[in-house]
Amino acid sequence: MFSGAQGQVDALEQLGLFGMVRTLDFPSDCDSLQREFDLNFVAVVNDTVGTMMTCGYEDPKCEVGLIVGTGTNVCYMEEMQNIEVVEGDSGRMCINMEWGAFGDGGELDDFCTQFDHIVDDCSNNPGKQRYEKMISGMYLGEIVRNVLIEFTTKGLLFRGKLSERLKTRGIFETKFLSQIESDRLAMRQIRSILQHLGLTSSTCDDSVLVKEVCSVVSRRAAQLCGAGLAAVVDKIRENRNLNQLSITVGVDGTLYKTHPHFSSIMQETLQDLAPQCQVTFHKSEDGSGKGAALITAVACRVKSEGQH
Numbered sequence: 248m249f250s251g252a253q254g255q256v257d258a259l260e261q262l263g264l265f266g267m268v269r270t271l272d273f274p275s276d277c278d279s280l281q282r283e284f285d286l287n288f289v290a291v292v293n294d295t296v297g298t299m300m301t302c303g304y305e306d307p308k309c310e311v312g313l314i315v316g317t318g319t320n321v322c323y324m325e326e327m328q329n330i331e332v333v334e335g336d337s338g339r340m341c342i343n344m345e346w347g348a349f350g351d352g353g354e355l356d357d358f359c360t361q362f363d364h365i366v367d368d369c370s371n372n373p374g375k376q377r378y379e380k381m382i383s384g385m386y387l388g389e390i391v392r393n394v395l396i397e398f399t400t401k402g403l404l405f406r407g408k409l410s411e412r413l414k415t416r417g418i419f420e421t422k423f424l425s426q427i428e429s430d431r432l433a434m435r436q437i438r439s440i441l442q443h444l445g446l447t448s449s450t451c452d453d454s455v456l457v458k459e460v461c462s463v464v465s466r467r468a469a470q471l472c473g474a475g476l477a478a479v480v481d482k483i484r485e486n487r488n489l490n491q492l493s494i495t496v497g498v499d500g501t502l503y504k505t506h507p508h509f510s511s512i513m514q515e516t517l518q519d520l521a522p523q524c525q526v527t528f529h530k531s532e533d534g535s536g537k538g539a540a541l542i543t544a545v546a547c548r549v550k551s552e553g554q555h
Contacts, residue, residue: 289546297535302497309495316500347379392419412445473516
């Protein structure tokens with residue numbers, strides 16, 4: 248089925264990514280699927296790696312994949328000489344970082360607020376994915392909701408009247424941050440969103456303060472994301488002994504694409520923290536499926552040619 252993907256396979260080889268395909272040992276459930284449906288598993292690809300490969304097909308300098316949506320993750324091309332668990336020192340291999348788990352050992356404690364702790368304690372995995380809970384779309388609305396509850400309890404918002412809907416976990420969706428922070432949205436429209444959330448006693452001053460809360464939470468998320476990405480690209484530069492690095496990041500995710508300021512704040516932070524890296528961002532318009540198909544095509548060629 249991949250005979251028509253010859254051009255894509257050749258493109259991957261030109262990108263120098265042919266060597267990243269490795270033989271994998273699949274669990275028993277995959278074996279049972281193979282027997283029942285006559286399937287042949289040749290590659291397992293997550294959305295982050297798929298995004299990098301999709302963008303890498305269009306831009307050969309794309310060596311980092313970034314997801315900032317419901318969750319967040321990064322992958323990048325590491326020098327083989329730095330990978331101890333795989334034999335060989337030449338070439339590069341894709342590393343899936345799962346960076347959302349950064350901070351699980353306490354590294355982010357100095358940045359966590361009481362609202363982060365509330366969101367973490369009420370989550371399905373307390374103490375886990377701390378970095379993700381400060382950045383991704385699944386949690387930003389919850390952080391804002393808890394801030395609004397605190398401010399209302401102290402009489403700073405909504406005349407001190409706490410609505411039952413605001414007490415409902417998950418009611419303040421992250422999409423409301425994008426809508427409220429839109430430069431085109433008038434205060435009366437923000438007030439309409441608040442009324443939809445049961446905050447019927449909101450005033451113009453309330454709308455201003457709610458917008459500021461949303462802005463602070465999303466700005467911190469973008470800056471944290473930019474800081475993490477700066478560490479990744481600067482490490483790539485150091486590994487290659489370069490004074491200056493020019494690299495492309497393939498990116499996907501609703502938060503990055505739909506929030507009016509997230510991407511620009513993240514890029515400003517990245518530039519401030521990694522000034523020796525010239526980073527271009529390439530939005531994935533085809534998702535990660537195209538990249539997964541390209542990796543599968545390469546894996547099939549590797550297998551057919553008897554390479555390891």
